[in-house]
Amino acid sequence: MTDSATQFEWVPKASVIAREAGARLREFLAQGVETEYKGDVDLVTVADRTVEKLIRARLGEVFPEHGIYGEEGTRDRLDQEYRWYVDPLDGTTNFAHGIPHFCVSMGLEHRPSTLQPDADGTIVAAVIYNPMLDELFTAERGRGASLNGKPMHVSPIRDLAESLVATGFPSRKRHDNPNVHFYHEFTLRSHGVRRAGSAALDLAYVACGRFEAFWEFNLNPWDTAAGFLLVEESGGRISDFAGGPFRLHSREVLASNGRVHDELVQLFGEMFAGRNLTPIPSPREFAERRAARGQGLKAES
Ligand code: IPD
Ligand code: CA
Ligand code: CA
Secondary structure, X not given: OOOHHHHOOHHHHHHHHHHHHHHHHHHHHHHOOOEEEOOOOOEEEHHHHHHHHHHHHHHHHHOOOOEEEXXXXXXXXXXXXXXXXXXXXXXXXXXXXXXXOOEEEEEEEEOOOOOOOOOOOEEEEEEEEEOOOOEEEEEEOOOOEEEOOEEOOOOOOOOHHHOEEEEOOOOOOHHHOOHHHHHHHHHHHOOEEEOXXXXXXXXXXXXXXXXXXXXXXXXXXXXXXHHHHHHHXXXXXXXXXXOOEOOOOOOEEEEEOOOOHHHHHHHHHHHHOOOOOOOXXXXXXXXXXXXXXXXXXXXXX
């Protein structure tokens, strides 16, 4: 077991690594990189791979006894009591298109030796760094969360109708994903839904009060581990869509400021039961109505 003196070094040391990694991402963005495809629209660049290598090397130097589980394939020392989940570049699609909204995400899980291999441990430290805004989001379990060293808290808003919320869409099995229905429904019931392209930053934004809530289907532990702790330590709540405990591998994440959480869980339940779905006109119906008003093109028969 790591003693508590060591514990308080996790975030400062990981922050130095995240800042170095972020600086590399900024350089890669400035120089421009080629995009490759991992899948249909699942993009990867030399920046993702190079920065994961950098983080792997640095974590190995600073925490030689910790495991590392990285998006780009790192699987080091996974039998250890502590494990870092690393996304070297969350927001690759933004990055590949020159959009300066992406981050480095690192979450540390404590896995006591008695834990079953498929059970979640406890996330104990988190660092998310946005190199383009120089924003460093950090948290330690039981000690609160900070943005650039200042304590941060979730927003005080109590109703979905006054909330700005966020979501994302997976880059794999896109045809099989129902999220557009939720996107539509939440758009009608809130100030709007942002699809900003970085799940880790979406969670960090819930934690610092910019978004009231965020949900997504099919994320991976490297996307959520750090943001999970940021949300909890900022006073928010994170669960599955039914309000049950959030699991790193559960592939459902619903995070909020806590105050709107029950309303969101209820809406998810209603929608999964096929209720509360506001009809949306098909493009054809829309074109026909417009044509009937003498506007726009008539739908072809
Ligand atoms: C993606 C981003 C995006 C989310 C996708 C993720 P990546 O991560 O977090 O916002 O909608 O589901 O895969 O590929 O940029 O690391
Ligand atoms: Ca990611
Ligand atoms: Ca990534």
